[in-house]
């Protein structure tokens with residue numbers, strides 16, 4: 059068996075077919091639930107006794123995340139409970155510079171909802187248990203070994219350390235991942251100098267359902283303040299503060315109250331629900347697949363939260379890995395399919411890190427040139443549309459576009475999320491995706507019994523058939539008159555390369 063120092067290439071069929079997921083955060087829970095839905099046996103290990111219901115890290119959940127949770131069975135409930143915001147206002151020194159409205163579309167979940175991560179985790183856990191997943195709390199992964207046939211996890215419980223063998227193991231155990239350490243995978247990157255102070259407060263403000271971003275307000279000169287609405291009248295205020303800022307000292311001296319008063323006004327009553335301070339890092343694991351071991355979510359990548367790309371991209375990791383791992387465990391796909399997880403999701407993580415990195419360079423510029431550029435942009439943005447485009451308060455998360463080997467007829471790009479549409483017989487296309495590989499054909503095409511028929515005015519057109527992966531991505535397309543000869547080889551390619 060190979061331990062920390064070696065990475066076997068898994069060429070033998072697994073001797074222990076089940077999957078272990080380490081960490082019951084949003085990513086581990088999503089992954090475990092989706093693995094179970096795809097027919098894989100899965101056990102989830104979590105070191106903590108329960109989800110901490112105080113405060114939240116992530117609050118901003120993107121449409122594609124809600125779609126994935128809809129496939130699990132809780133997406134609509136999360137969307138209904140969350141605050142749907144569509145307007146983001148940007149201020150410089152207290153004056154509104156511009157506002158953006160998120161596009162409204164006819165899709166069945168909103169572009170973003172704000173809801174506490176911990177509340178979503180509770181909903182996820184209830185659902186994942188209902189799907190029959192064994193969730194073992196108060197169990198901590200402390201080490202692992204793997205060889206060509208299995209992974210042996212060392213799990214610490216109140217009764218001591220036990221060894222359990224699995225076919226595959228996924229580390230969804232957060233930024234300080236014990237799994238990543240156990241497989242000795244690097245996590246290069248850096249930590250930002252500035253500190254962020256976060257307060258969730260219950261307060262009634264004259265505006266609702268809007269995100270407000272203040273550059274250089276008179277009450278936090280030279281730095282930023284961000285306001286986000288949450289359910290139950292709670293607002294998140296996020297101040298960028300000097301690196302030496304001490305939260306306890308701020309509380310004791312009354313400075314925290316002063317900061318909050320500057321935002322909510324001198325008389326408005328408020329209640330502090332949660333307060334914390336953070337320094338953010340940008341880091342990427344050297345590999346997301348190490349033999350039979352995988353990394354997902356913060357265990358694989360961490361990034362600044364401006365743009366809401368952390369949890370949202372972690373949930374997309376889970377969705378990408380779940381169908382592939384389940385297909386391999388069920389014997390429906392070869393091991394090679396698993397390499398595509400690393401390829402697709404590491405490329406996406408790099409893009410996300412590039413986006414959040416450039417936002418942080420604008421928010422916390424280092425050096426005279428960057429500071430001069432920021433000053434130029436912020437002072438000139440009111441008059442210049444070109445400079446306005448360079449005001450960067452976070453480029454909001456979007457679903458990844460993967461590099462698929464083949465294009466298409468140009469209408470819909472292969473490697474992007476399959477667009478939703480109403481189905482002629484009622485219901486929506488996206489409600490039918492997420493189980494098996496789906497074949498989408500124009501209405502009236504009677505060739506293949508299990509195909510999903512879409513209307514002639516849908517984005518899918520009238521002359522092509524489309525294969526959609528279980529994670530909702532367009533995998534390939536062919537003219538209708540070639541479908542019969544294309545479909546067999548296309549399916550074979552899909553379960554090896556991820557693309558038809």
Ligand SMILES: Cc1cc2nc3c(=O)[nH]c(=O)nc-3n(C[C@H](O)[C@H](O)[C@H](O)COP(=O)(O)OP(=O)(O)OC[C@H]3O[C@@H](n4cnc5c(N)ncnc54)[C@H](O)[C@@H]3O)c2cc1C
Pocket residue numbers: 080081082083084085086103104105106114115116117118119175197198199200230231232233235236237256336354355356357363366367368369370371372
């Ligand atoms: C202030 C702040 C605001 C943020 N806002 C957003 C946002 O709006 N949108 C967004 O998309 N992202 C946001 N993020 C990022 C987001 O919170 C993380 O990306 C997300 O929590 C990652 O989820 P995860 O499941 O990968 O890891 P985690 O949430 O860290 O979960 C890991 C789990 O593993 C468990 N665990 C750890 N070690 C072990 C072990 N050895 N054995 C067993 N269990 C273990 C932990 O107890 C934990 O439950 C924000 C982050 C911060 C700090």
